[in-house]
Amino acid sequence: MQTVASSRTEHQQLMDALLTELDLRRRQLYRLQAAGVQRAGMRQLKGELQAVRERLGEITAAGSGTDGA
DSSP states (O other): OHHHHHHHHHHHHHHHHHHHHHHHHHHHHHHHHHTTOOGGGGHHHHHHHHHHHHHHHHHHHHHHTOOOO
């Protein structure tokens, strides 16, 4: 049972870290847009943001298969 709890805690910590990273990257893009940076200048950052979103989706999907039953 402790292994399940540990696994769940690790999953929650990873989710929290990814959500925090997602928020930070999103805010960075908003700041750059407000500063007048053109879209082409943000292409790489948008790609990195999308990669974090995809990783979060993978982790979420993997976690939904473990309901603890």
